[in-house]
Amino acid sequence: MNYEQYIKGMPVDKAWTSEEEREYFIRECSNLAFGDEAIERGYGMEEVIEQLKEFSDNALKWEEGEE
8 A cells, every 4th residue: 555645745654555564453443432342343444533532522522521
């Protein structure tokens, strides 16, 4: 994967260009969303993104004192 930098001159973490590091990132995000071995249990990328967004939205509401 070749990451194309949109904002020129800004440093990009080299991990984004490492296949091994990206695999680790994907696995960790999946596990945060649905628990251990989320990928092997059949959760898809879109489900992971939606779950993480929901967690984020709920955390923001909690921080702002909303129900």
